[in-house]
Amino acid sequence: MTDVLRINDLVVEYTTQRGVARAVDRVILSLPENRTLGLAGESGCGKSTLGRAIMQLVPYPGRIVSGEITLNIDHDQVWKKGTIPKGDVPILDMTEDQMRSLRGSEIAYIFQDPMTSLNPMLSIGKHFVQMQQAHNPDIEEAEAIERATEVLEALGILAERVNDYPHQFSGGMRQRVMIGLGLVLRPRLLISDEPTTSLDVIVEAQILEEIQELKDMFNLTMILITHNLGVLAQTADDVAIMYAGRMAEIDTTETLFDNPQHPYTQALLQCVPDVTKPEKQLAWIPGAPPDLVDPPMGCMYHPRCPFAMDICKAEQPSLLESDTGGLVACHLYGRK
Ligand SMILES: Nc1ncnc2c1ncn2[C@@H]1O[C@H](COP(=O)(O)OP(=O)(O)OP(=O)(O)O)[C@@H](O)[C@H]1O
Ligand SMILES: [Mg+2]
Structure with missing residues (x-):
């Protein structure tokens, strides 16, 4: 199957007064067609920075330092000075004009806050x-x-409402409009960054279901960014867990939930929380994610990990195939 997106050794850094924070650290990822x-x-592990890097939209003072991002497009993309031939497109070699043409039409990004992304002076x-x-x-x-109207109706918004204004x-409707705007040009890849975080659970469930329907209708490949694992259990085919800018584990959703490998x-x-087991005490992870300006040696998770060994304090684990067929970056599992 074709990979719509491939990321290789991507590094993104923010230069701040305190020093350089590596928000995305040698991330490797491949995303086959039609999968979510x-x-x-x-929070702060680099999800949005990774998503934005795919669009070449890392905000100042961030910059993509190294790595490769390859997007596969299935038809020639015409931009104002030429054509980007179909096939694998090296995103980081594209000029800003070429990117502008790819954004929206081939890669769409749905941001978290729909009100700040819509212009109050313009009708929908x-x-x-x-x-x-x-x-x-x-x-x-x-x-x-x-x-x-075709896209909006698929999202449950009546055609006549196109004359209305964002307020x-x-x-929930505004978020649907944002999703519609993301999809109207029929992109190949949709990245949605916490699309339902600010909504109540009922609207959240409806919108997630609508996104699933649209995914099938428009033949989309998707990245869904969220810190709500319950949402992922319902909607994602595969899950990637990030920790302090690095990939900790990637596996199919079912395997990752049934048989997680990484201690994180x-x-x-x-x-x-599990509603079927109200007696279960809700756990939390002691400690906090590391300061990315001054990260620990070795595995980033070792100061919080109950299984940390000497090697974990000294050497960074590589992302290797796990027993379940996924990928895991942990000295406990990766070297079996
Ligand atoms: N504009 C910025 N300037 C400096 N550092 C930044 C900037 N934006 C993000 N960072 C840093 O980069 C790291 C990753 O941030 P990012 O927003 O990608 O995380 P996230 O996983 O999307 O978090 P959240 O779940 O809160 O949205 C964080 O440690 C953050 O402090
Ligand atoms: Mg974010």
């Missing part, structure tokens, strides 16, 4: 028209609106 990868891990329909005309100046307004929509994954799963 859930990206999870504690106008957002869709501008989005499509930015990529295809010849498209007529009527056609752009027709495409918008006339509820939080095990600890994270202990923290998920």
